[in-house]
Amino acid sequence: MLTKRIIPCLDVKDNRVVKGQSFVNLRDAGEPIALAAFYDKEGADELVFLDISASLEKRKTMIEMVRQTAETISIPFTVGGGISSVEEIKDLLRAGADKVSVNSAAVKNPQLIEEAAKVFGSQCIVLAIDAKRISDDGQPARWEVFTHGGTKGTGMDLLDWVKEGVQLGAGEILLTSMDCDGHKQGFDLDLNQAVCDVINVPVIASGGAGKSEDFLEAFTKTKVDAGLAASIFHFGEIKIKDLKEYLKNKGVDVRC
Secondary structure (H helix, E strand, O other), X not given: OOOEEEEEEEEXXXXXXXXXXXXXXXXXXXXXXXXXXXXXXXXXXXXXEEEOOOOOOOOOOOHXXXXXXXXXXXXXXXXXXXXXXXXXXXXXXXXXXXXXXXXXXXXXXXXHHHHXXXXXXXXXXXXXXXXXXXXXXXXXXXXXXXXXXXXXEEEXXXXXHHHHHHHHOOOEEEEEEOOOOOOOOOOOHHHHHHHHOOOOOOXXXXXXXXXXXXXXXXXXXXXXXXXXXXXXXXXXXXXXXXXXXXXXXOOXXXXX
């Protein structure tokens, strides 16, 4: 059995790490390279670096920051934000990223996933999806895919999109619940399990972690492979080493 991964997320805007609720009300959380180095030492299994306003502002991910961050850490490192071509993916991998995350550009041009997977391998391509629940009360759960930092609804059904993305070659799904993001009330278990049920690649749960028990729930009640969080790590509410020790004591297989 593969060990469950704990992944801090660095959401970057204007060269600073930020965090909000449901993608709004952002507050400053520190300098990205320094935070990356801190998490490397703290025992994070991986890092995710997301330039959250790159697509909305129609600019490329800050590649120099990526290069400096990658030079600073020894753990695997995923980069996303504003990536829209195979050439840009190549530049980021050359700069030191282990994997590249695509979101808005992949919705606009799904063939980007296929082209990138053929060139670099599926293991390098992460499909990031921001999803919001749209089903009415009493109806089966349904979620819509959003893009451009959660600002634009696509009308696309989440499960249809995730299946298409994996068929095209995505090797991992980074799944963020917009409803739970930043609220610290726990991961959306229904959302995560629904996605795990229809694909056979690793799923990273994102959005809603507020305490160690939330990670335990995600790992024992769904089939997600990793739990991602931001503010609880950035502001010292949970230490990664303590979280891993807690999970290990509860029978979850984690790297110490």
